[in-house]
Amino acid sequence: MRGKRRRQRGVALALVAIFLAVILGITALGVDLGRLAHTANEVQTVADAAARGGAKSLLDNSGTAGFGITTAHLISSKNIVNGVAPPNGDVLVDEGSYNPATGNFECCTSNSPCCSNGTWRGLTCVNSSSCTRRTAVLAVPHTTVDNIFAWVFDFISGGQLTTTAAAGTPNRQTTVERLAVAFAAGPSTGCRIPDECAADPTNWGCWCDHGVAPCLPLSASVCDFPQGCTANNCLPQLTVSNNTTDTACWTGFGNNSSDNVVRSYMNQGPCTPNGQTQQVGIQSVGGTISLNNGINTNGSNNVFDLAQCMAGLGTAPQNQPQGCALDANGNIIPGARGRIFIIPVFDKGTACPQQCNQSGPIVGFATVEVTAYSPGPPRTLSIVARADASNTQNQVGGVCLATDCRIDMVR
Numbered sequence: 001m002r003g004k005r006r007r008q009r010g011v012a013l014a015l016v017a018i019f020l021a022v023i024l025g026i027t028a029l030g031v032d033l034g035r036l037a038h039t040a041n042e043v044q045t046v047a048d049a050a051a052r053g054g055a056k057s058l059l060d061n062s063g064t065a066g067f068g069i070t071t072a073h074l075i076s077s078k079n080i081v082n083g084v085a086p087p088n089g090d091v092l093v094d095e096g097s098y099n100p101a102t103g104n105f106e107c108c109t110s111n112s113p114c115c116s117n118g119t120w121r122g123l124t125c126v127n128s129s130s131c132t133r134r135t136a137v138l139a140v141p142h143t144t145v146d147n148i149f150a151w152v153f154d155f156i157s158g159g160q161l162t163t164t165a166a167a168g169t170p171n172r173q174t175t176v177e178r179l180a181v182a183f184a185a186g187p188s189t190g191c192r193i194p195d196e197c198a199a200d201p202t203n204w205g206c207w208c209d210h211g212v213a214p215c216l217p218l219s220a221s222v223c224d225f226p227q228g229c230t231a232n233n234c235l236p237q238l239t240v241s242n243n244t245t246d247t248a249c250w251t252g253f254g255n256n257s258s259d260n261v262v263r264s265y266m267n268q269g270p271c272t273p274n275g276q277t278q279q280v281g282i283q284s285v286g287g288t289i290s291l292n293n294g295i296n297t298n299g300s301n302n303v304f305d306l307a308q309c310m311a312g313l314g315t316a317p318q319n320q321p322q323g324c325a326l327d328a329n330g331n332i333i334p335g336a337r338g339r340i341f342i343i344p345v346f347d348k349g350t351a352c353p354q355q356c357n358q359s360g361p362i363v364g365f366a367t368v369e370v371t372a373y374s375p376g377p378p379r380t381l382s383i384v385a386r387a388d389a390s391n392t393q394n395q396v397g398g399v400c401l402a403t404d405c406r407i408d409m410v411r
Contacts, residue, residue: 039145040176042081046141047180048409050076050091054137055182055407058095063134068095069111072139082143091141096128098136098183098410100285105138105181112140114179121179136183145174181410191215191253191283191342191365201280202265208324209334213367215280216323216341217262218307218381219251219291222363223347238381240293240304245378249291249356250303251344253281257290262303266310285362289344293356304379311339311370311381323370330387339370340386 054072061067072093077085092112098105104124107115108131114120115127115138125138197206204214218238238248252261265280283289308314312321325338332340346360372382 036145036174036176039082039143040178042079043141043143043176044178044180046076046079046081046086046091047139047178048182049079050093050139050141051137051180051182052407052409054093054095054139055135055184058134058137059184059407065095065108065131065134068134068137069093069109072137076139076141081141082145086141086143090143091139093140094125094138095134096131096136096138097134098181100410103410105136107138108134112138114138114140123179123181136181139180139182140177142175142177145176147174182407183410184407191280191344193280193282204322204324205335205337208332208336211332211334213324213332213340213342214322215253215265215283216307216310216343216368216370217250217253217265217303218248219289219344219346219360220248220366221246221347221360222345238383239378240380246293246356248381249293249346250307251289251291253283253289253344255288255290255359257292259292259303262292263306266303266306283344283362283365285364287362288359289346289362290359291346291356302379304381305375307370307381308373311341311373312337313339313370313373326369326386341368341370342366343368343383 050072053075054068057071058064058068073088073091076091077088079085081090094105094107094109094112094115096106096108096115102124104126105114106126106128108128110116110127112120112125114123114125118125118127120140123138192212193201194207194210194212196210197203200206207214220238240246240248240250250262251257253265254261310322312319321337321339323338324332324340325336326340327333342365344362345364345366347363367386368383369386370381370383374380374382
């Protein structure tokens with residue numbers, strides 16, 4: 001018995017050595033994976049900051065080419081990734097525009113894997129031939145991490161542990177790459193009816209009392225609006241004369257844009273026309289509206305002339321404006337009538353002028369003040385941009401037209 005015990009000496013030590021090797025291996029693997037996860041967070045932070053800063057720079061500089069890329073690189077160089085500030089070559093940046101309806105990034109350069117190849121990590125990039133709208137930035141930073149122990153395994157891809165092995169793939173180093181897209185999101189939801197006014201949505205005085213400007217049943221084309229415009233005088237005159245020179249259309253906000261439907265949206269106060277009262281539909285970016293050139297042979301019943309009446313530019317007794325009034329800080333003054341309205345902005349492509357008598361997707365809303373009316377020909381309304389600070393429930397997507405602008409991250 002004593003001999004058997006002597007032969008068992010050292011067994012515990014051997015087991016301890018074996019388990020210690022396993023524990024150290026697991027610890028080393030945990031350190032590697034933890035470092036990869038931490039680095040991935042750093043890379044994502046750089047992507048978010050570079051994209052957001054680049055998009056803000058484009059907005060502040062009216063979409064001038066190069067400002068988004070330059071600012072994105074400047075911001076990324078102020079951050080730390082894997083212990084160092086990433087060089088410009090490790091942060092690939094593209095300028096362009098983001099389409100919230102399709103989820104596609106429209107490229108103006110080819111400085112990222114997505115814009116070079118068309119797709120990358122689930123994002124679709126479309127190369128643009130015109131690049132008239134530089135409102136978004138795509139940032140793709142990356143870095144290389146040296147693995148201590150994790151290289152033994154082939155279950156690491158892009159800085160993450162995967163469920164299947166990539167046979168023969170060396171993992172002594174792991175490339176960590178992330179993506180972010182930021183763009184100038186459009187102004188407020190526009191035709192949103194205040195909850196307090198749902199019982200009588202045609203009472204625009206109620207809208208103004210609750211900080212929401214009503215929708216003027218005119219729609220302007222995005223191609224007539226300078227991108228990133230911040231001055232009050234940068235909006236075009238709204239002109240309705242014929243289908244080839246229009247800078248505006250009238251709309252029923254839905255699928256029906258007949259003259260009677262549009263008049264029914266304007267069934268207010270001293271300018272009450274004939275027609276059935278209808279509720280203003282809730283509109284959002286990505287919705288589609290029917291458009292018409294608004295020319296009608298009925299004289300004073302013309303929709304464009306009624307818009308003149310709504311803005312208080314007509315003659316007595318039809319000279320009381322039906323929109324809202326803003327104070328010096330851009331807040332709607334409860335109970336005060338004025339000429340502040342919301343107009344939807346539609347986009348039918350890159351060609352100008354945009355034709356009416358068709359439908360168009362809403363890409364944004366503009367808060368405007370009607371300042372003058374001309375009976376023509378052609379009939380025109382003069383408008384200026386007004387930033388409405390009262391309604392802060394902005395809708396993701398759309399075009400920034402000096403009204404309630406902000407930068408949104410989309411991925």
